[in-house]
Amino acid sequence: MKxxxxxxxxxxxxxxxxxxxxxxxxxxxxxxxxxxxxxxxxIKRLLKLMGKTPRQVVRLKEGAEAGLNDPALSDDALVDGxxxxxxxxxxxxxxxxxKAALARPPESVLSIx
Numbered sequence: 001m002k003x004x005x006x007x008x009x010x011x012x013x014x015x016x017x018x019x020x021x022x023x024x025x026x027x028x029x030x031x032x033x034x035x036x037x038x039x040x041x042x043i044k045r046l047l048k049l050m051g052k053t054p055r056q057v058v059r060l061k062e063g064a065e066a067g068l069n070d071p072a073l074s075d076d077a078l079v080d081g082x083x084x085x086x087x088x089x090x091x092x093x094x095x096x097x098x099k100a101a102l103a104r105p106p107e108s109v110l111s112i113x
Contacts, residue, residue: 003028003113005103006046006093007040015091016106021094024113026093037086040079047079049100054078057102059086080098 003021005028021028031038038046047054054075063069065086068078082089086103092103099112 001097004095005029005030006031006033006089006091008032008034009089009090013104013106015094017094017109018104020109022049026113032096033086033089033091035093037083040076040083043079043082043089046095047098049095049098050093050102052102054082057090057093058082059088059090 001060001062004024005014005018005021007018007030008016009071011033018028018030043054046056055078057066058078060069062085064102066081066088068085068088073081090102090104092106093108094112101112102111103109
């Protein structure tokens with residue numbers, strides 16, 4: 001099964017999640033999403049796999065700084081904003097096959113493996 005992690009190496013939760021995967025012999029594809037931001041289409045796919053809304057994956061501080069905390073914003077506007085401001089996207093997100101999880105706390109990644 002292919003496993004992908006949307007990873008920020010400066011984030012302790014992201015590093016811990018990667019450690020959990022590797023300790024189980026999983027060598028995931030690592031996407032440093034701050035360097036290679038996901039497209040709006042990719043964000044929509046991740047949201048569908050996780051069963052989450054765009055608002056559920058917006059970081060509070062970074063979302064506010066990017067203007068994404070406005071309750072009047074539509075889901076499409078939020079997704080576009082997250083693609084333009086990937087620092088506002090909660091992390092890490094792990095995709096395993098046809099499942100995905102926001103690994104907060106890191107151990108929650110185990111639910112999709």
